[in-house]
Amino acid sequence: MQHLDLLVVRQALQWSQAGQRVWLCTVLFTYGSAPRAPGSLLVVNEQGNWLGSLSGGCVEDDFLQRVAEGAFVEPATLVRYGDGSDSHSNVSLPCGGVLEVLVENLACSCEVLAHLRELEAALLGQRRLLRSVTVPQGSWQLSADPDHGPRVRRELDTLHIRVGAAQRLLLAGYSSVAHVCAEFGKTLGFEVVLCDPRDEVLDGVELPGVEIRRELPSMVIAAGGCHADTAVVALTHDPRIDDLAMIEAVRTEAFYIGVMGSQQTTSKRFERLLRSGGLCEADLARIQAPIGLNLGSKTPAEIALAVLADIVRLRNGVAKAQL
Numbered sequence: 001m002q003h004l005d006l007l008v009v010r011q012a013l014q015w016s017q018a019g020q021r022v023w024l025c026t027v028l029f030t031y032g033s034a035p036r037a038p039g040s041l042l043v044v045n046e047q048g049n050w051l052g053s054l055s056g057g058c059v060e061d062d063f064l065q066r067v068a069e070g071a072f073v074e075p076a077t078l079v080r081y082g083d084g085s086d087s088h089s090n091v092s093l094p095c096g097g098v099l100e101v102l103v104e105n106l107a108c109s110c111e112v113l114a115h116l117r118e119l120e121a122a123l124l125g126q127r128r129l130l131r132s133v134t135v136p137q138g139s140w141q142l143s144a145d146p147d148h149g150p151r152v153r154r155e156l157d158t159l160h161i162r163v164g165a166a167q168r169l170l171l172a173g174y175s176s177v178a179h180v181c182a183e184f185g186k187t188l189g190f191e192v193v194l195c196d197p198r199d200e201v202l203d204g205v206e207l208p209g210v211e212i213r214r215e216l217p218s219m220v221i222a223a224g225g226c227h228a229d230t231a232v233v234a235l236t237h238d239p240r241i242d243d244l245a246m247i248e249a250v251r252t253e254a255f256y257i258g259v260m261g262s263q264q265t266t267s268k269r270f271e272r273l274l275r276s277g278g279l280c281e282a283d284l285a286r287i288q289a290p291i292g293l294n295l296g297s298k299t300p301a302e303i304a305l306a307v308l309a310d311i312v313r314l315r316n317g318v319a320k321a322q323l
Contacts, residue, residue, distance in 0.1 A: 075138025149317030
């Protein structure tokens with residue numbers, strides 16, 4: 001299933017290519033309970049056709065009505081829902097939260113088409129971009145984004161929005177811990193891919209919504225299965241799967257690479273990877289091992305919790321010393 005934001009940008013591109021004006025909306029900040037995360041997108045055209053989501057229903061109806069009435073004529077407008085601060089809207093989010101949205105009025109132009117194509121490439125995983133938009137002028141600038149942190153950051157009149165592919169969790173090999181990691185990953189919004197060539201291990205495994213590939217994880221990774229928004233996790237204790245996955249993963253831009261094992265197991269694995277795996281100390285430094293936060297985990301669910309918490313920590317740009 002494709003990333004919803006990728007579908008939104010592709011639809012905006014299609015409408016722009018047809019000569020239509022579009023309004024591109026980005027969720028900026030949420031306060032309290034809100035159904036869509038910062039960075040989420042929605043697009044609407046002059047005919048009132050739309051794709052995407054801001055809140056799950058209530059905000060969209062109000063927004064579409066205001067577009068039909070001729071609102072949002074500025075190149076860029078900030079709209080706040082849920083706290084009564086916007087005199088043009090009486091919408092209250094049923095969850096009691098507050099939502100702030102950037103609305104960009106984009107006329108059809110070569111510049112807009114080129115910009116949307118850049119966003120499409122980023123959402124496909126070809127690169128990670130930092131999109132800086134000034135309000136109310138609506139000017140934008142794109143730059144490479146090698147870091148991790150909040151999806152949206154405000155600096156005076158400029159909004160910095162991170163744009164990248166759907167977060168992917170690539171599980172190298174199946175195990176009881178990997179099973180729970182897959183379920184947790186789905187809940188956290190990751191695109192989950194489980195790779196294991198062992199038919200006898202996968203027999204009877206049911207993980208709805210998870211892509212299961214009966215291939216060596218190392219081969220999937222080497223064939224382009226990772227991008228900069230991918231977390232690679234090996235949880236089998238089988239060096240034929242785990243070690244090969246690590247060798248290939250460090251050659252990619254994956255933002256998180258981790259492998260399960262005790263300190264003793266990790267030391268032996270690193271010796272093998274240096275001696276016969278062709279890795280160097282810099283490669284090993286990219287591998288989180290032992291994997292996960294130190295929560296005193298014992299059960300598969302507790303270990304999976306520690307692993308996903310560590311991935312989220314790194315994705316959000318939080319150092320372990322800050323915990």
